[in-house]
Amino acid sequence: MNALRLVLMRDLMLAVRRPEHCVHPLAFFLLVTTLFPLAISPQLSQLRLIAPGVLWVAALLSALLALEFLFRDDAADGTLEQYALSGQSLTWLLLAKTAAHWLLTGLPLALVAPLAGAALGVPVSAFPGITATLGLGSLALSLIGSIGAALTLGVRRGGVLLSILVLPLVVPVLIFGSQATTLAIRGEAVAAPMELLGAIVVLAVTLAPLAAAAAVRISLE
Amino acid sequence: MSRYNLRAENLHLWRGDRHVLKGVSLSANPGEVLQLTGVNGAGKTTLLRALCGLAHPEQGRVLWAGRDVRADLAGFHAVTIYLGHEAPLKPDLTARENLRFWIGLRRPLTATELDSALAETTATTFADRPVRTLSAGQKRRVALAGLLLCRAPLWLLDEPTTNLDTAGQALVSRLVSAHAAAGNLVIAAVHQGLQVEAHRLNRFELAA
Structure with a gap:
């Protein structure tokens, strides 16, 4: 447990010293979502219809940008090697890393999403719903994405490959997430898609770190 | 104080179609410093990585205290530290x-x-x-x-003296000697600058 706390604290401290890895995907998310009113029409009634899709696709792309750096620096400076040789379970250490990654990228994204939503005509009453769905959804994205990030460690310029690997895997998250967001905007109950998102998160928490650890071991060889 | 020894038996490892480790067998005992030598590209780093369990040899095994390290990798890692050149x-x-x-x-x-x-x-x-x-x-x-x-009782060091000044190289020698004198094991890939008492030092030459 102490080891998990150390990994988490270290990643948070690194993010404070070098915030661009978290700030850039967030800025990207806000920029992409504000392009839609400019490109389509400033009419809020029209934008409201596409808002869930816009928010989710932008969140997905921004998550992919952030995922590229999940393990890259640690692989380059030998930290992952030392994790694998620490005598601690690599699976748990990577879970702690992924948790830190979500705290630094997914959670802030969920918190600023209402801001982007406002530009797309989302009513204030739907703000809590949007933050909740994107918060849970981005957790699933971080976990599933950690497998892709680990698999592409050995690949030079693995960003595109990472997208190709991860995007098909996160389609269910996109479907249930944007469904929940649509319901939240309409002011209807979001419980059903949220429960399915929760189930995906539980499944991902259980399996993704195992797969990521196996992939990291291969990349270290 | 470690009472255990490290033994490698007939390690074979390929990198693609390159046969890097061609049946390497070695053993190191407590109180001993094993110096790995060999020309560049002879596979010193690969051997160290195979010993600590990062690289998987296609054939052969590594034994710690007479037991295959693969049987309890986490336990073996708890008593081992590997320091690469970075x-x-x-x-x-x-x-x-x-x-x-x-x-x-x-x-x-x-x-x-x-x-x-x-x-x-x-x-x-x-x-x-x-x-x-x-x-x-x-x-x-x-x-x-x-x-x-x-x-950790077992030190696996890859070029520990690189980038160090003369005082630094003497420091490495002192640390390595002291570690071995306390009944531990050191395996180091090092070309020069390692000064250890002759009775502690064993050399292992890797053929290219």
Whole structure:
């Protein structure tokens, strides 16, 4: 447990010293979502219809940008090697890393999403719903994405490959997430898609770190 | 104090179609320093990585205390430290923070222990600077402090003297001797600058 706390604290401290890895995907998310009113029409009634899709696709792309750096620096400076040789379970250490990654990228994204939503005509009453769905959804994205990030460690310029690997895997998250967001905007109950998102998160928490650890071991060889 | 020995039996390892380790067998006993030599590209790094379990040999096995290390890799890693030619330090953290996170994963550390290890490798003066601002030799000294702190009986060192000045090389020799004298094992790939008492030193030449 102490080891998990150390990994988490270290990643948070690194993010404070070098915030661009978290700030850039967030800025990207806000920029992409504000392009839609400019490109389509400033009419809020029209934008409201596409808002869930816009928010989710932008969140997905921004998550992919952030995922590229999940393990890259640690692989380059030998930290992952030392994790694998620490005598601690690599699976748990990577879970702690992924948790830190979500705290630094997914959670802030969920918190600023209402801001982007406002530009797309989302009513204030739907703000809590949007933050909740994107918060849970981005957790699933971080976990599933950690497998892709680990698999592409050995690949030079693995960003595109990472997208190709991860995007098909996160389609269910996109479907249930944007469904929940649509319901939240309409002011209807979001419980059903949220429960399915929760189930995906539980499944991902259980399996993704195992797969990521196996992939990291291969990349270290 | 370690009563155990490390033995490698007939290790074969391929990298693609290159046969890097061609049936390497060696053994190291407590109190001993095993110096790996060999021309560049002979596979010293690969051998060290195979010994610590990072690389998987296609054939052969590594035994610690007579047991295959693959049977309990986490247990073996708890008594082993591998130091590659790059020190595993984060550029944006200070030397002290780096050690706290890196070695803290292996065992609880106190501030006094940290201070005395940094003093022993004469790294105190730059311990609170971000590692990014340190020279390669200074980073190496910080890594050596980590080596002291982890208290692992088995040291696997890849070129521990690179980037170090004469005083630094003497420091490595002193640390390695002291570690072996305490009944532990050191296996080091090193070309020059390692001064260890002759009765402790064994050489193993890797054929290219």
